[in-house]
Amino acid sequence: MRNVLIAFIATCCWMAAAIGSEAAPAAADPVLEARVNKLAEELRCLVCQNQSIADSHAELAIDLKNQVREMLKQGMSDKQVVDFLVQRYGDFVLYRPPVKNTTWLLWAGPFLLLVAALAAFVIKLRRRPPNAPLTAAEHAAAAALLRGEGIQQ
Amino acid sequence: MRRFIWPLAVFLVLVGFLAAGLRLNPREVPSPLINKPAPAFNLPQLHAIQASINPTDMKGKVWLFNVWASWCVSCRQEHPVLLDLAKRGTLPVIGLDYKDDREAGIAWLREHGDPYMLSAYDRDGRVGIDYGVYGVPESFLIDKNGAIRYKHIGPLTPKVLDEKILPMAKDLNGA
Numbered sequence: 001m002r003n004v005l006i007a008f009i010a011t012c013c014w015m016a017a018a019i020g021s022e023a024a025p026a027a028a029d030p031v032l033e034a035r036v037n038k039l040a041e042e043l044r045c046l047v048c049q050n051q052s053i054a055d056s057h058a059e060l061a062i063d064l065k066n067q068v069r070e071m072l073k074q075g076m077s078d079k080q081v082v083d084f085l086v087q088r089y090g091d092f093v094l095y096r097p098p099v100k101n102t103t104w105l106l107w108a109g110p111f112l113l114l115v116a117a118l119a120a121f122v123i124k125l126r127r128r129p130p131n132a133p134l135t136a137a138e139h140a141a142a143a144a145l146l147r148g149e150g151i152q153q
Numbered sequence: 154m155r156r157f158i159w160p161l162a163v164f165l166v167l168v169g170f171l172a173a174g175l176r177l178n179p180r181e182v183p184s185p186l187i188n189k190p191a192p193a194f195n196l197p198q199l200h201a202i203q204a205s206i207n208p209t210d211m212k213g214k215v216w217l218f219n220v221w222a223s224w225c226v227s228c229r230q231e232h233p234v235l236l237d238l239a240k241r242g243t244l245p246v247i248g249l250d251y252k253d254d255r256e257a258g259i260a261w262l263r264e265h266g267d268p269y270m271l272s273a274y275d276r277d278g279r280v281g282i283d284y285g286v287y288g289v290p291e292s293f294l295i296d297k298n299g300a301i302r303y304k305h306i307g308p309l310t311p312k313v314l315d316e317k318i319l320p321m322a323k324d325l326n327g328a
Contacts, residue, residue, distance in 0.1 A: 046288075047288065088283060
């Protein structure tokens with residue numbers, strides 16, 4: 001039984017390795033390929049929206065990656081390539097959308113919340129009544145407690 | 154009791170945001186091409202390799218540009234709506250056979266009926282990228298000056314056609 005299990009796991013690993021090696025095409029030009037991958041990680045695949053076009057195996061993602069590679073090969077800058085895609089698919093293709101009128105709240109929101117929380121905390125602390133000094137009777141009661149005696153009324 | 158008012162208010166605001174978020178369709182990405190000139194292309198026609206098709210040929214007309222493919226399942230769902238539109242003859246439809254096999258595309262139209270005035274053949278999907286296509290079928294309403302005025306993502310329904318596209322086309326034709 002154990003041997004069967006080990007053989008099964010080994011087969012799975014072997015298959016995963018086979019699939020893995022198929023996914024990465026041999027790069028003809030490593031420098032170009034590095035640029036393509038860096039850009040592809042910043043671009044969202046519109047078919048499977050939580051993946052970048054570097055991660056996605058959707059046909060559109062592969063097409064877009066090829067398009068990016070081709071444009072970089074033609075000597076276009078990263079910005080030109082990104083602009084090309086934004087013109088067609090909108091800011092939605094960018095994993096890091098630009099700061100605009102419609103997105104400033106998105107970018108600043110977490111910091112605004114942090115400032116608001118700190119302000120609320122400080123106000124709360126200031127409003128707390130200061131500790132009044134102990135009266136003579138309270139002192140005596142505390143001393144008695146420390147000596148291990150009960151409270152004497 | 155008063156100490157619960159603030160957490161309750163925050164909670165209700167949060168619920169409001171989440172409820173609104175649930176109603177949005179994340180598949181519908183607003184196209185940046187609305188009110189911009191339809192991207193130019195020059196493609197072979199599906200039925201005639203030598204003949205080409207160019208959006209400037211349609212200048213002066215309001216038309217619908219419909220992206221389809223024989224491998225696309227939702228296109229079957231949308232097809233009767235397009236056939237009905239073609240029968241009415243009020244709005245010319247040009248097809249874009251997207252990333253398809255030519256034979257398969259022609260056979261598909263033979264089997265299901267051909268609502269298109271013409272179909273362009275986009276083998277490698279380059280024109281699709283220019284139009285920001287990411288989910289076939291997609292339809293673009295293009296005005297007399299060649300500007301995209303409306304984009305519908307996913308299969309057309311009689312409701313979308315009658316309530317949105319045809320009234321808009323009528324306005325654009327009148328203008």
